[in-house]
Amino acid sequence: MIGKDLLQLRGMPRETITEILDTAELMREVGRRKVKKVPPLRGRLVVTLFFENSTRTKTSFELAAKRLSADTLSFNVNTSSTAKGETLMDTARTIFAMQPDAVVVRHGCAGAPHLLARNFPWRVLNAGDGIHEHPSQGLLDMLTIRDKFGSLDGRRVAIVGDVQHSRVARSNIWGLTTMGARVVVAGPGTMCRRELAGLPVEIRHTIDEVVRDADVIMLLRIQHERLGRGVLPSTREYATFYGLDLPRLRMAGPDVMVMHPGPINRGVEIGADVADSAQSVILDQVTNGIAVRMALLYLLLGSETPGGSPGGLHASD
Amino acid sequence: MPRIENVRVWGENAPRTVTLGSDGPSVAVDGTGMVLAPSLVDVGCDPGFPGFPVRETPESLGNAALAGGFGDLVTRPCVDPVPDQPEHLADQRRTLPGGVRIWPTPAMTRGLLGQALSEIGLLSRFSIPGVSDGGGAPTDTVILRNAMEYANRFGLRLWLRPSDPMLDGLGVVHDSPFASVLGLRGNPVANEEIGLARIIALVRGSGARVVVGPISSQVGVDLLRRAAAERLPILGYVAARSLLLDERIVEGAGPGQFPYDTRVRLHPPLRSWDDRQALVQAVHDRLVIVAADHAPRAPEEKEIEFERAVPGSTGLESAFAATLTALGGDLAAAVQALSLGPRALLPEPTGGWVLLDPGAEWTVDAASHRSLARNDALQGQRLHGRVVACFPSAGGISGARVLGPAHE
Numbered sequence: 001m002i003g004k005d006l007l008q009l010r011g012m013p014r015e016t017i018t019e020i021l022d023t024a025e026l027m028r029e030v031g032r033r034k035v036k037k038v039p040p041l042r043g044r045l046v047v048t049l050f051f052e053n054s055t056r057t058k059t060s061f062e063l064a065a066k067r068l069s070a071d072t073l074s075f076n077v078n079t080s081s082t083a084k085g086e087t088l089m090d091t092a093r094t095i096f097a098m099q100p101d102a103v104v105v106r107h108g109c110a111g112a113p114h115l116l117a118r119n120f121p122w123r124v125l126n127a128g129d130g131i132h133e134h135p136s137q138g139l140l141d142m143l144t145i146r147d148k149f150g151s152l153d154g155r156r157v158a159i160v161g162d163v164q165h166s167r168v169a170r171s172n173i174w175g176l177t178t179m180g181a182r183v184v185v186a187g188p189g190t191m192c193r194r195e196l197a198g199l200p201v202e203i204r205h206t207i208d209e210v211v212r213d214a215d216v217i218m219l220l221r222i223q224h225e226r227l228g229r230g231v232l233p234s235t236r237e238y239a240t241f242y243g244l245d246l247p248r249l250r251m252a253g254p255d256v257m258v259m260h261p262g263p264i265n266r267g268v269e270i271g272a273d274v275a276d277s278a279q280s281v282i283l284d285q286v287t288n289g290i291a292v293r294m295a296l297l298y299l300l301l302g303s304e305t306p307g308g309s310p311g312g313l314h315a316s317d
Numbered sequence: 318m319p320r321i322e323n324v325r326v327w328g329e330n331a332p333r334t335v336t337l338g339s340d341g342p343s344v345a346v347d348g349t350g351m352v353l354a355p356s357l358v359d360v361g362c363d364p365g366f367p368g369f370p371v372r373e374t375p376e377s378l379g380n381a382a383l384a385g386g387f388g389d390l391v392t393r394p395c396v397d398p399v400p401d402q403p404e405h406l407a408d409q410r411r412t413l414p415g416g417v418r419i420w421p422t423p424a425m426t427r428g429l430l431g432q433a434l435s436e437i438g439l440l441s442r443f444s445i446p447g448v449s450d451g452g453g454a455p456t457d458t459v460i461l462r463n464a465m466e467y468a469n470r471f472g473l474r475l476w477l478r479p480s481d482p483m484l485d486g487l488g489v490v491h492d493s494p495f496a497s498v499l500g501l502r503g504n505p506v507a508n509e510e511i512g513l514a515r516i517i518a519l520v521r522g523s524g525a526r527v528v529v530g531p532i533s534s535q536v537g538v539d540l541l542r543r544a545a546a547e548r549l550p551i552l553g554y555v556a557a558r559s560l561l562l563d564e565r566i567v568e569g570a571g572p573g574q575f576p577y578d579t580r581v582r583l584h585p586p587l588r589s590w591d592d593r594q595a596l597v598q599a600v601h602d603r604l605v606i607v608a609a610d611h612a613p614r615a616p617e618e619k620e621i622e623f624e625r626a627v628p629g630s631t632g633l634e635s636a637f638a639a640t641l642t643a644l645g646g647d648l649a650a651a652v653q654a655l656s657l658g659p660r661a662l663l664p665e666p667t668g669g670w671v672l673l674d675p676g677a678e679w680t681v682d683a684a685s686h687r688s689l690a691r692n693d694a695l696q697g698q699r700l701h702g703r704v705v706a707c708f709p710s711a712g713g714i715s716g717a718r719v720l721g722p723a724h725e
Contacts, residue, residue, distance in 0.1 A: 010498070087617065087620070087621050088621060088622060089620055089621065107622070109622035109623065109624040109625060110499060110500040110501050110577065110623065110624065111499075111500075111501075111576060111577025111622065111623045111624075112622045114575070114576050114577050115577065115621075115622065115623075118575055129500070130500055130501075130624065131500045131501075131502070132499065132500025132501070133500060164497070167500065170500060193497075195492060195493060195494050195496060195497045195503065196494070196497050197494045197497075198493070198494025198495050198496070198497040198498040199494075199497055199498060
């Protein structure tokens with residue numbers, strides 16, 4: 001049902017998302033055991049191919065693969081070797097020679113995972129492509145919301161910040177709306193442009209408008225390297241108009257859930273006291289990230305395990 | 318000495334037998350249902366040589382032109398070395414294998430840097446249609462104005478890209494809600510609007526004759542319409558493929574298509590459905606002419622990430638059929654846009670004929686193209702109208718009302 005690759009949440013059917021989230025719940029149970037390792041991907045090779053710096057997503061995928069007993073290989077392509085002229089396709093051919101079963105790829109260009117998926121037989125998991133999508137992040141966010149509210153249907157999710165340049169936001173927007181949630185976005189005009197109308201979202205321009213009746217407030221990281229050329233005058237200005245501080249949190253009510261894909265900029269998009277508040281689920285997101293990535297690897301690779309139906313979640317298998 | 322039987326000659330009504338030229342083996346072709354028209358002229362061709370042997374060679378370009386019905390190519394200075402001195406033109410071959418003629422538009426500014434004028438007067442001695450900005454509008458508006466005033470005195474046109482120098486580098490697809498979905502940065506229509514408005518204002522002041530293109534948007538068409546109403550000497554062209562394709566092709570949802578296909582990474586980008594309709598209407602209205610906008614690219618320039626791929630598409634071998642298809646089979650409009658209109662821009666009368674089969678249907682497959690490059694944005698498109706043969710060196714046809722050029 002999940003298909004060959006995980007490239008994007010746009011177009012992914014509701015049933016598939018539900019299957020992934022249900023499987024992730026099983027995987028989370030594995031993580032609570034004393035022995036946190038199960039055998040279904042024994043002998044399979046999962047390569048992480050990261051063209052951009054990442055600690056969280058990469059370690060999360062690697063840990064997920066290890067817990068399923070897969071071998072992992074980390075292929076870091078620093079910018080200098082790209083500068084030396086090796087193309088994405090050439091790098092991929094090198095990896096092809098190592099006969100991987102799945103490749104987790106992060107790349108600065110939208111569509112780079114699609115290029116690999118079309119040209120190579122292994123499963124491709126998109127770990128972030130440019131400003132396009134970051135599907136495993138979207139799924140883990142959806143799992144976190146489902147944990148608290150039981151269902152995504154009818155939930156009101158506010159995404160605040162640089163939606164224009166956010167792959168996290170795009171994946172969440174597609175996934176959440178497929179599951180019946182309503183998504184409202186807010187941010188400065190340069191970060192929530194009118195062109196976002198192509199996505200199934202409502203666009204507002206002040207944070208107060210969106211937090212008031214939100215069940216979930218999802219904050220996006222302000223990326224300092226993107227502040228050039230007049231996108232934003234200063235982080236102080238951003239914090240003043242779009243930062244989630246305590247008064248704004250109170251406006252949202254006690255039951256609101258505050259999310260952030262990390263790493264957070266305390267005092268910019270999120271007040272320090274808000275990050276540490278009871279409403280913040282930032283650390284749950286990390287835990288759920290491992291479970292969702294286990295589910296994805298399991299669903300993409302597990303059913304191919306020789307001699308078996310997808311099973312093997314018992315340590316004794 | 319080909320003999321074509323039962324063919325309708327352009328401008329005539331009754332089919333007849335025509336013999337072209339006086340050399341070559343004597344072969345007879347059944348021209349039933351076909352039309353013999355003045356051969357086509359591409360007003361926007363990246364030749365690929367000198368400097369880019371992986372894109373095109375003189376042989377491959379000549380063969381591609383013949384296969385597409387083009388007898389004359391107006392070439393851009395996007396080659397290495399950049400032709401900006403008379404010595405470059407003295408060395409350059411002007412006829413390709415197969416008899417296809419090259420009409421270079423050398424660089425308007427030295428090295429295409431937009432800082433100092435090339436020796437436009439000395440360049441004008443080489444029978445050229447004009448000088449070109451090479452597809453990159455100069456940042457310095459004073460340079461552009463001076464180039465217009467200077468070139469005009471030597472009877473040369475200027476081939477200009479309607480773009481704003483700063484906005485031009487922004488984005489890789491049309492800036493629209495659709496770009497937001499794909500996670501690609503968009504290039505705004507304002508790029509074309511500002512660039513074209515600047516050119517129009519400077520033409521109004523200088524009287525220079527200008528060829529602008531590729532025009533990609535409805536706003537661009539509207540500006541050209543106003544310039545035409547003012548009788549300003551500005552002629553716009555559109556790329557044939559932009560009459561058929563719009564931004565949605567980047568999603569790759571159609572049969573045989575795939576998302577982020579770098580063949581549709583173009584500059585200017587394919588814009589909206591409405592923009593495309595406006596371009597088609599402009600061709601119908603004879604407001605603009607059509608270019609093949611031939612831009613061959615090597616595999617290593619295209620088999621990479623969409624955002625990093627070198628923009629451009631080949632065009633010679635699909636331009637006629639794309640135009641005829643987009644115009645709903647209006648052959649008169651297609652020949653006007655691809656042949657008669659562009660011929661008026663050449664510095665000398667030119668001959669050449671093309672044998673067209675307007676009723677044929679075919680599917681574009683770049684693997685069978687004669688061009689060295691395989692990057693045709695129209696790959697997989699079902700088109701109407703086919704080029705059967707091209708005779709670039711054939712002169713006049715006795716009794717034909719259109720005797721080669723429609724030279725002004």
